Amino acid sequence: MKHVIVVGAGQAGASCVARLRAKGFDGQITLIGEEPFPPYQRPPLSKAYLLGEMERDRLYLRPESFYAEQGITLKLGAPVTAIDPAAQTLRVGDDVLRYDDLVLTTGSTPRRLPAAIGGDLDGVMVVRGLHDVDAMAARFAKGARVLIVGGGYIGLEAAAVAAKLGLKVTLVEMADRILQRVAAPETSDFFRKVHRDHGVDLREGVGLDxxxxxxGHVTGAVLSDGSTVQVDFVLVGVGIAPNTQLAEAAGLTIDNGIATDANGRTSDPHIWAAGDCASFPWQGQQMRLESVGNAIDQAECVADNILGNARAYDAKPWFWSDQYEVKLQIAGLNAGYDRIVTRRGDGDVVSHWYFAGDRLLAIDAMNDPRAYMVGKRLIEMGKSPDPEAIRDTGTDLKALLKA
Structure with missing residues (x-):
């Protein structure tokens, strides 16, 4: 009986095993995870779960009983220590398991501060999993002083939760502006105002010295401009690194993550990869997307290809971020844009449309789900509407889909 083993029990791993069964795979499936929990959603961890608005059971992607009912063996709290591609085996504790196809959905790990600048002090934390959030929850007490390092989406979302809970929040971003790597200045301006309106001490162009x-416990920070901040704890949101250690040790090709071909296959014909840890061909480079949507779509593509479909992965990037009462929805990739077209609605309803020449690349929609859905469909259809029609609030956006 054919055996598919999936290493990494996150969104991608759960999506892969569910897809295999849904598409009629009748062999053996084993899903292995480092954590002692069944696969769960990560985005709500630092938002609804930390705020106390979501119980742990609601985080789980599926009830644990689903896996038994589908004949999927769950091995939880069981880190894989080695892969032997020649023998098609892997080691989990004292057990050696043989696979016919192996899927690596090992995810990513938040970058930490170096010990040389105090990163190893008690109270300096990152958001990675359930244990991290459970450990930091008690620190989120009204009036506590928190320093957030990093002005990307992770840092800004953490700042929003802390401010809502009544903490005194200082956020530092060493780049000239928040969201500099991922968004236009117009989107940065929007969120800068939102955070400052909620009392966040937001400092741009200032790093942590x-x-x-x-x-042994963190009590303060010295910043690059010489100023000091007194803190009770620190949250670090300076990006993530793909978990490629197992793949590297097994001799797989690494290129901005575990390198795969268009079908999701690695440099070994029996090993596949999907999710945050994997890169795939896109416009002449190995692209890696860090999003729930990519984890699901790429993992389902890999499952289809294990079943012999030879389906190339067609990435349709979409992302979201919840901060206070603002819902940001993003479609497309804005790399190479040279023009921003802004469409304004009432109050905090606004969308920024990224163009390269006359070609629509991406959209950032704040509290504007209609603009997001239309923009997403236009991008997927390869259509680029007249920028001035987008700017004109009298334009019926849905009509652009038929133009």
């Missing part, structure tokens, strides 16, 4: 502590 080092942290200070007493008896």
């Amino acid at each position: 080092h942290l200070t502590g007493t008896e």
Whole structure:
């Protein structure tokens, strides 16, 4: 009986095994995860779950009983220590398991601050999994002082939760502006105002020089401009790194993650990869997308190809971020844009449309789901409407889909 093993019990791993069964795979399936929990949603961890608005059971992607009912073996709290591609085996604790096809959905790990600048002090934390959030929850007490390092979406979402809970929040971003790597200045301007309106002390163009502590616990920070901040704890949101260690040790090709071909196959014919850890061909480079949508779509594509479909992965990038009462929805990739067209609605309803020449690349929609849905469909259809029609609030956006 054919055996498919999936290493990494996150969104991609769960999507892959469910897809295999849904498409009629009748062999053995094993899903292996480092954490002792069944696959769960990560985006709500630092938002609804930390705010106390979501119970742990609601985080789970499926009830644990689903896996048994589908004949999927779950091995939880069981890190894989080695892969032997020649023998088509892997080691989990004292067990050696043989596979016919192996799927790596090992995800990513948040980058931490170096110990040399105080990153190893107690109270310096990152958001990775359930254990991290459970450990930091008690620190989110009204009046507590938190320093957030990093002005990307992770840092801004953490700042929003902390501010809503009544903490005194300082956020530092060493780049000239928040969201500089991922969004236009117009989107940065929008969120800068939102955070400052909620009392966040937001400092751009200012980095962290080092942290200070007493008896091993962080108590303060010295910033690159010489200023100091007194803190009770620190949250670090300076990006993530793909978990490629197992793949590297097994001799697989690494290129901005575990390199795959268009079908999701790695440099070994029996090993596949999907999700945050995997890169795939896109416009002459190995693209890696860090999103729930990509994890699901890429993992389902891999499952289809294990079943012999030879389907190329057609990425349709979409992302979202919830901050206070603002819902940001993003479609497309804005790399190479040279023009922003802004469409304004009432209050905090606004969308920014990215163009390269006359070609629509992406959209950032704040509290504007209609603009997001139309923009997403236009991008997927390869249509680029007249920018002035987008700017004109009298234009019926849905009509652009038929033009």
